[in-house]
Amino acid sequence: MKKLAVSAVPLLLALLTSCAPSGPSYRVYISNEASGDLTVIDPQKMVALATVPIGKRARGIHASADGKQIFVALSGSPSAPPGVDESTLPAPDKSADGIGIFDVAQNKLLRKVPGGSDPEQFAVGRDGLLYVSNEDAAGLSFVDPVKSDVLATVPTGAEPEGVTLSPDAKFVYVTSEDKGTVTVVDTGTRQAVKTIPVGRRPRGIVFLPDGSRAYITNENDATVSVVDTAKLVVVRTISVGAGLKPMGMAMTRDGSKLYITTGRGKKVVVLELATGNIAASFEVGDRPWGIALSPDEKLLFTANGPSNDVSIIDVATHTVLKKVKVGEKPWGVLVLGR
Numbered sequence: 001m002k003k004l005a006v007s008a009v010p011l012l013l014a015l016l017t018s019c020a021p022s023g024p025s026y027r028v029y030i031s032n033e034a035s036g037d038l039t040v041i042d043p044q045k046m047v048a049l050a051t052v053p054i055g056k057r058a059r060g061i062h063a064s065a066d067g068k069q070i071f072v073a074l075s076g077s078p079s080a081p082p083g084v085d086e087s088t089l090p091a092p093d094k095s096a097d098g099i100g101i102f103d104v105a106q107n108k109l110l111r112k113v114p115g116g117s118d119p120e121q122f123a124v125g126r127d128g129l130l131y132v133s134n135e136d137a138a139g140l141s142f143v144d145p146v147k148s149d150v151l152a153t154v155p156t157g158a159e160p161e162g163v164t165l166s167p168d169a170k171f172v173y174v175t176s177e178d179k180g181t182v183t184v185v186d187t188g189t190r191q192a193v194k195t196i197p198v199g200r201r202p203r204g205i206v207f208l209p210d211g212s213r214a215y216i217t218n219e220n221d222a223t224v225s226v227v228d229t230a231k232l233v234v235v236r237t238i239s240v241g242a243g244l245k246p247m248g249m250a251m252t253r254d255g256s257k258l259y260i261t262t263g264r265g266k267k268v269v270v271l272e273l274a275t276g277n278i279a280a281s282f283e284v285g286d287r288p289w290g291i292a293l294s295p296d297e298k299l300l301f302t303a304n305g306p307s308n309d310v311s312i313i314d315v316a317t318h319t320v321l322k323k324v325k326v327g328e329k330p331w332g333v334l335v336l337g338r
Helices: 008-019
Strands: 026-030 035-043 047-053 059-061 071-075 096-101 108-113 119-124 132-133 141-146 151-156 162-165 171-176 181-186 191-197 203-206 213-218 225-229 233-239 249-250 257-261 268-274 277-283 290-291 299-304 309-314 319-325 330-337
Touching: 026 059, 026 071, 026 290, 047 108, 047 319, 059 119, 059 330, 071 119, 071 299, 071 330, 096 119, 132 162, 141 162, 141 213, 151 191, 162 203, 162 213, 162 257, 171 203, 171 213, 191 233, 203 249, 213 249, 257 290, 268 290, 299 330, 309 330
Parallel strands: 119 162, 290 330
Antiparallel strands: 026 035, 026 330, 035 047, 059 071, 071 096, 096 108, 119 132, 132 141, 141 151, 162 171, 171 181, 181 191, 203 213, 213 225, 225 233, 249 257, 257 268, 268 277, 290 299, 299 309, 309 319
16 A cells, blocks of 8 residues: 655545534524423434423523523413413412523523513623513513613513514614504613504514614514614515414524514515515424524524424425424524534
8 A cells, every 4th residue: 555645644634624524513492481491402413412491481592692601581470372361370480480591511500580570582782681571561671690680670562572682782672462562662771762553463573784674573464564763663564474473583694584483374484675575485384483594594493382393494495304303382492603
């Protein structure tokens, strides 16, 4: 056998390195509302690596700015979907309310901090503050997770849900399912500056990268409201299709496309933002809610509540590559990593 020339060795090593499989540089975390836990998914192998107890009714989920911790909204209030007589439900377990803080490296819950009454969704500020919707208290709480303290609570419409911080971090938008409005709160003064009527049962909120427009899903109208953030008015209402229930959203980094889950519609709808036209729709699973894109935007992940699984979708072909079993009633999806 001939020996390789010394000059050829670096080239061979480079070729071997480029051909070797590389591990995923990110993970996908799923909050499971009914089982009160967090599932970790390896997106390369398309398998669940672990499911870790986190607390009752795990819903909203976001990472800290440094990506070392994950915050999860927890609630001891019983689930009360539309049509349920709330007088027949058990009393809330207020001791279960709070924001769970999960350590990514240790893969475990560190502690729970106050998050106001019945926390559902929230946004994470640049300064580390959390802006939390309190579903049964019609308010938005400003929470310091380091000091474990609720600093202030701003009134919103009844049943606040979606919470999103504007790109410049000056305002936080909060949807009110009951009132069909979005409340705009100044993060500096901690005061509501405007309440904007949108559609029936508004759910999620996303902003264009430049902050000029906000998009709000209206579940019961099958529409998306487009808000001019300078004028604080709805400038357009876009139909996503009859019979669909728009819920969660994931926007591409360049602000060109919006992927929208449709709940009982079982589909994801693709909205072209430059034109306001629906570019595509495709079935992904049972009642998809939470949704997120992979860092390279080649994969899409949806949490499918009734079937207790997460769909992994090829963005280019709109094909479900695999459904990964998770906990009970998966709710939120967080992609964490590069």
